[in-house]
Amino acid sequence: MFSTLRPFFSWIAITALSLILILTNQNPQGELLRGRFADFIITIAYPVTIPIKGFQVWRQNKELHATLAEMSIELAANLEYKLENSMLRELIGFKASSDLDLISAEVIGISSDPGIKGFTINKGRKDGIVADSPVISLKGIVGLIHRLGDSSCLVQLLSDPNLGIAGRLRRSREDGIVHSSSKGLLKFDGVPVSSSVAIGDTVLSSGLGGFFPPGIIIGYVTEFEPDANGWLWQISLVPCVEYGQLEDVFIVREAENDR
Numbered sequence: 001m002f003s004t005l006r007p008f009f010s011w012i013a014i015t016a017l018s019l020i021l022i023l024t025n026q027n028p029q030g031e032l033l034r035g036r037f038a039d040f041i042i043t044i045a046y047p048v049t050i051p052i053k054g055f056q057v058w059r060q061n062k063e064l065h066a067t068l069a070e071m072s073i074e075l076a077a078n079l080e081y082k083l084e085n086s087m088l089r090e091l092i093g094f095k096a097s098s099d100l101d102l103i104s105a106e107v108i109g110i111s112s113d114p115g116i117k118g119f120t121i122n123k124g125r126k127d128g129i130v131a132d133s134p135v136i137s138l139k140g141i142v143g144l145i146h147r148l149g150d151s152s153c154l155v156q157l158l159s160d161p162n163l164g165i166a167g168r169l170r171r172s173r174e175d176g177i178v179h180s181s182s183k184g185l186l187k188f189d190g191v192p193v194s195s196s197v198a199i200g201d202t203v204l205s206s207g208l209g210g211f212f213p214p215g216i217i218i219g220y221v222t223e224f225e226p227d228a229n230g231w232l233w234q235i236s237l238v239p240c241v242e243y244g245q246l247e248d249v250f251i252v253r254e255a256e257n258d259r
Helices: 002-024 028-097
Strands: 102-110 118-121 134-136 141-148 153-157 164-169 175-180 186-189 202-205 217-226 233-239 248-252
Touching (some): 186 217
Antiparallel strands (some): 102 118, 118 153, 134 248, 141 153, 164 202, 175 186, 186 233, 202 217, 217 233
């Protein structure tokens, strides 16, 4: 390879010496040549600097994105921590202020039984829970204990078509039965058209039937109209509880049911 390039060594040396002499010459022609040579070098070097600068910007953006991701994770963790603390204080306050004998539990999964609409909680027989115990939340009635295990149990939700509970209109004190309805709503049956009903009326548990203590919120009236015979109201309720968003619930102890 060196033998191939040897004829060009003399030309390269002469060219380099000429450039040195031209660039070090102080006359006007030398100044002009130095300026043009500098422009030539910049023209050649500029395209090379673009990828370098682009890589530097890309690396800075990557570092910035990583920093923002870390900050977002930290912020989300702080918000979740504050939310959990707030919910815990609320749960403790609810249990302390309630006259009911309550066992707190966490929702740990949805029902695997296709015939039951419900979820599983992390408390069971060894915690003093018995079948058919009422399950409530901070906002109101959730459902009943359907099936027991030693350390977990299945809760049947009020939104299950097979479950119905005795209810009462808070304002008119009229009794009826609450069942599941379509589109995530409930229906309140058995109220005569002679009774006063209004949109927004609250329906509570009446205590009849022996399952739920009286006075716990079930839902709110969203619409009503006479049935086909004109004797009873067809009343729709929106549940007070969003069943799919529950994380914590309370089970009313058996002793409370016997009062």
